[in-house]
Amino acid sequence: MxxxxxxxxxxxxxxxxxxxxxxxxEILLRDGFGRLTIEAVAAASGAGKPTLYRHWANAQELAxxxxxxxxxxxxxxxxxxxxxxxxQLSRLIRAFATTRGRQITLALASADPDSEFTRAFRNRVxxxxxxxxxxxxxxxxxxxxxxPDDIETLLDMIYGPLFFRLLAGHQPLEPxxxxxxxxxxxxxxxx
Amino acid sequence: MxxxxxxxxxxxxxxxxxxxxxxxxEILLRDGFGRLTIEAVAAASGAGKPTLYRHWANAQELAxxxxxxxxxxxxxxxxxxxxxxxxQLSRLIRAFATTRGRQITLALASADPDSEFTRAFRNRVxxxxxxxxxxxxxxxxxxxxxxPDDIETLLDMIYGPLFFRLLAGHQPLEPxxxxxxxxxxxxxxxx
Amino acid sequence: MxxxxxxxxxxxxxxxxxxxxxxxxEILLRDGFGRLTIEAVAAASGAGKPTLYRHWANAQELAxxxxxxxxxxxxxxxxxxxxxxxxQLSRLIRAFATTRGRQITLALASADPDSEFTRAFRNRVxxxxxxxxxxxxxxxxxxxxxxPDDIETLLDMIYGPLFFRLLAGHQPLEPxxxxxxxxxxxxxxxx
Amino acid sequence: MxxxxxxxxxxxxxxxxxxxxxxxxEILLRDGFGRLTIEAVAAASGAGKPTLYRHWANAQELAxxxxxxxxxxxxxxxxxxxxxxxxQLSRLIRAFATTRGRQITLALASADPDSEFTRAFRNRVxxxxxxxxxxxxxxxxxxxxxxPDDIETLLDMIYGPLFFRLLAGHQPLEPxxxxxxxxxxxxxxxx
DNA sequence: TACTAACCGAGACGGTACGTCCTGTCTTTTC
DNA sequence: GAAAAGACAGGACGTACCGTCTCGGTTAGTA
Numbered sequence: 001m002x003x004x005x006x007x008x009x010x011x012x013x014x015x016x017x018x019x020x021x022x023x024x025x026e027i028l029l030r031d032g033f034g035r036l037t038i039e040a041v042a043a044a045s046g047a048g049k050p051t052l053y054r055h056w057a058n059a060q061e062l063a064x065x066x067x068x069x070x071x072x073x074x075x076x077x078x079x080x081x082x083x084x085x086x087x088q089l090s091r092l093i094r095a096f097a098t099t100r101g102r103q104i105t106l107a108l109a110s111a112d113p114d115s116e117f118t119r120a121f122r123n124r125v126x127x128x129x130x131x132x133x134x135x136x137x138x139x140x141x142x143x144x145x146x147x148p149d150d151i152e153t154l155l156d157m158i159y160g161p162l163f164f165r166l167l168a169g170h171q172p173l174e175p176x177x178x179x180x181x182x183x184x185x186x187x188x189x190x191x
Numbered sequence: 192m193x194x195x196x197x198x199x200x201x202x203x204x205x206x207x208x209x210x211x212x213x214x215x216x217e218i219l220l221r222d223g224f225g226r227l228t229i230e231a232v233a234a235a236s237g238a239g240k241p242t243l244y245r246h247w248a249n250a251q252e253l254a255x256x257x258x259x260x261x262x263x264x265x266x267x268x269x270x271x272x273x274x275x276x277x278x279q280l281s282r283l284i285r286a287f288a289t290t291r292g293r294q295i296t297l298a299l300a301s302a303d304p305d306s307e308f309t310r311a312f313r314n315r316v317x318x319x320x321x322x323x324x325x326x327x328x329x330x331x332x333x334x335x336x337x338x339p340d341d342i343e344t345l346l347d348m349i350y351g352p353l354f355f356r357l358l359a360g361h362q363p364l365e366p367x368x369x370x371x372x373x374x375x376x377x378x379x380x381x382x
Numbered sequence: 383m384x385x386x387x388x389x390x391x392x393x394x395x396x397x398x399x400x401x402x403x404x405x406x407x408e409i410l411l412r413d414g415f416g417r418l419t420i421e422a423v424a425a426a427s428g429a430g431k432p433t434l435y436r437h438w439a440n441a442q443e444l445a446x447x448x449x450x451x452x453x454x455x456x457x458x459x460x461x462x463x464x465x466x467x468x469x470q471l472s473r474l475i476r477a478f479a480t481t482r483g484r485q486i487t488l489a490l491a492s493a494d495p496d497s498e499f500t501r502a503f504r505n506r507v508x509x510x511x512x513x514x515x516x517x518x519x520x521x522x523x524x525x526x527x528x529x530p531d532d533i534e535t536l537l538d539m540i541y542g543p544l545f546f547r548l549l550a551g552h553q554p555l556e557p558x559x560x561x562x563x564x565x566x567x568x569x570x571x572x573x
Numbered sequence: 574m575x576x577x578x579x580x581x582x583x584x585x586x587x588x589x590x591x592x593x594x595x596x597x598x599e600i601l602l603r604d605g606f607g608r609l610t611i612e613a614v615a616a617a618s619g620a621g622k623p624t625l626y627r628h629w630a631n632a633q634e635l636a637x638x639x640x641x642x643x644x645x646x647x648x649x650x651x652x653x654x655x656x657x658x659x660x661q662l663s664r665l666i667r668a669f670a671t672t673r674g675r676q677i678t679l680a681l682a683s684a685d686p687d688s689e690f691t692r693a694f695r696n697r698v699x700x701x702x703x704x705x706x707x708x709x710x711x712x713x714x715x716x717x718x719x720x721p722d723d724i725e726t727l728l729d730m731i732y733g734p735l736f737f738r739l740l741a742g743h744q745p746l747e748p749x750x751x752x753x754x755x756x757x758x759x760x761x762x763x764x
Numbered sequence: 765t766a767c768t769a770a771c772c773g774a775g776a777c778g779g780t781a782c783g784t785c786c787t788g789t790c791t792t793t794t795c
Numbered sequence: 796g797a798a799a800a801g802a803c804a805g806g807a808c809g810t811a812c813c814g815t816c817t818c819g820g821t822t823a824g825t826a
Contacts, residue, residue: 170318771823
């Protein structure tokens with residue numbers, strides 16, 4: 001069994017972490033990503049700056065952790081893959097159409113792309129949905145659909161437009177997009 | 192007809208602008224977007240800071256203008272739409288697989304999304320290719336392909352994956368992606 | 383003999399000078415010496431900055447010229463020297479007790495002490511009164527008063543307190559000071 | 574009794590203050606008051622600009638504090654008041670005849686006259702000598718001299734000429750001035 | 765009457781310094 | 796011995812003026 005380490009001194013307080021994340025979320029929603037500074041979080045949460053630096057290497061990491069609220073159960077049941085994909089995309093679009101969507105994009109873009117933290121964030125927030133989508137596509141193929149030449153590319157075609165619209169802003173993230181994406185994706189799977 | 196305005200006072204020097212942009216490009220390539228500060232450009236280009244602020248409202252705008260080098264002729268001839276789309280995507284991928292690609296993404300993400308400057312940048316750098324793609328798709332439809340339900344979504348599925356891969360980093364921007372995207376896009380157009 | 387130079391071309395406009403000085407005076411009274419910048423005078427007077435620099439080498443010189451309104455007839459008649467000195471000091475105190483007094487002191491302190499302009503300003507604004515005082519003292523001596531060992535020091539003792547109070551601010555420039563100074567000065571002249 | 578305040582956090586470092594003041598003094602002596610900028614002191618002392626602003630509100634305040642070196646014991650013993658006054662003025666003249674004298678005058682003239690800092694500076698640097706002079710005059714009166722009508726004015730006549738000469742520059746601050754001032758001052762006290 | 769030199773306004777230029785904000789580190793006191 | 800408070804060195808921000816320069820457009824005097 002793992003033995004209890006000596007652990008001398010005052011233990012890190014989970015409350016401090018929680019209060020810092022709450023303050024960060026409030027600042028993100030109220031003032032935006034550009035105003036989420038360590039200084040501001042320290043002032044708003046009552047924590048000291050060195051304490052925050054003990055938990056996160058910089059403001060981007062803090063922001064990323066604050067932006068992971070809950071993975072909005074990326075794919076649930078075992079119904080018709082086409083229906084489920086449309087439902088998942090619909091949930092994603094609703095989640096990203098808010099301010100948070102743009103902030104997640106910003107955090108993703110500005111963070112050190114090679115950091116462990118960034119990788120974890122991408123996996124949890126972005127790629128989890130993509131993996132759920134892969135499962136749905138594979139189920140469709142098992143049900144008789146034609147396998148695409150390159151499923152990776154197909155997955156990127158399904159989930160990429162979301163970020164494209166957020167970045168380029170040429171079209172809004174409207175609810176109908178979920179069905180359009182699903183239709184076109186399944187059009188490539190025709191037997 | 193539009194009459195020439197009076198234009199009193201010393202006119203802005205195009206050389207200063209050009210030197211600032213050249214310095215900005217060098218810093219972008221050497222140090223990255225995060226190091227492109229007005230101060231650094233002033234020091235490197237020999238321009239004064241107020242002069243730079245006379246031309247650009249902030250470092251993001253300067254960066255965006257520096258990143259517009261030349262629109263790499265988004266779509267040229269009048270050959271087979273499918274071949275041309277693959278060629279265009281191939282050029283785009285080559286252009287974005289470099290450091291510049293990530294920097295363009297970063298600039299796009301961090302700039303004020305509503306600024307006139309940002310809009311112009313998006314139109315010239317991002318959406319020009321998308322519009323060229325639209326022309327190719329429409330030509331394919333005229334040639335007998337099945338029109339998709341929603342051509343806007345199809346275009347986003349073609350050009351979105353590029354930015355998705357840059358942001359999420361789960362797959363490299365490899366040359367084969369151009370053909371995969373083309374194949375899947377045209378799979379939705381089958382008659 | 384000095385011949386009149388050819389003087390071709392448009393002559394400098396005295397109106398521009400006058401408007402600049404008027405604007406400078408207004409700024410001095412409204413905002414104080416620290417706000418009297420060439421830029422502000424140019425904006426307020428409608429003159430161009432180079433035009434102002436053609437007339438004055440810097441803002442201090444402009445300020446000094448603006449502060450010379452009229453030499454307040456330093457000493458007039460030929461009455462009793464003691465009475466006349468008190469009257470002159472009284473006029474001086476009234477003139478310096480206003481904002482202008484402090485501004486003159488400031489201009490004097492901050493200007494290049496060796497510049498020709500500064501010298502002229504000191505002679506006209508400060509030392510003219512001192513010279514008038516010297517004439518009064520000499521008249522008193524001619525009338526039978528005891529000549530002091532060092533008339534230069536005596537003159538400085540009469541006119542120095544004015545600036546001392548402006549600088550140190552320990553006592554206001556009150557009207558009674560004129561008589562006190564006169565009394566003490568003449569106390570050194572007793573036969 | 575006054576209790577020690579809690580004083581949490583890292584206390585201001587006296588060394589930083591001292592280094593800043595030393596750098597300021599060097600700049601004042603080398604380049605003059607006009608070159609004493611916060612930026613220059615930061616660069617020369619190794620301190621950060623925000624640190625300097627934590628200690629002084631602006632460059633004038635820093636200059637004033639740097640110019641207070643030591644009050645050159647304004648009046649010492651209990652000898653003959655006349656002799657002591659001459660000695661004190663002689664010390665003052667020596668101290669002010671240097672560059673520092675003009676700089677003190679400049680600082681005094683350009684600083685916000687109502688600031689707490691300015692008041693303290695005037696009291697320590699200028700008025701301390703004047704108060705010492707008052708004590709000497711009062712002793713002379715106790716010894717049998719005739720009290721002047723207005724001792725405040727007399728004091729200003731003793732100490733004002735110093736600044737008058739610095740400002741107007743019509744006469745140098747020569748050593749003989751001390752004796753001349755003393756003689757004339759005591760000439761007003763004859764019984 | 766036409767030429768032309770000097771002035772005029774406007775305003776961009778390279779600079780310096782401002783005073784503020786935030787970074788990431790450090791030091792001190794408190795818990 | 797970690798948390799909190801806060802000072803520290805440093806770097807960049809965006810602004811205000813500096814004093815210089817280049818423009819197009821008057822406005823004289825002379826040619």
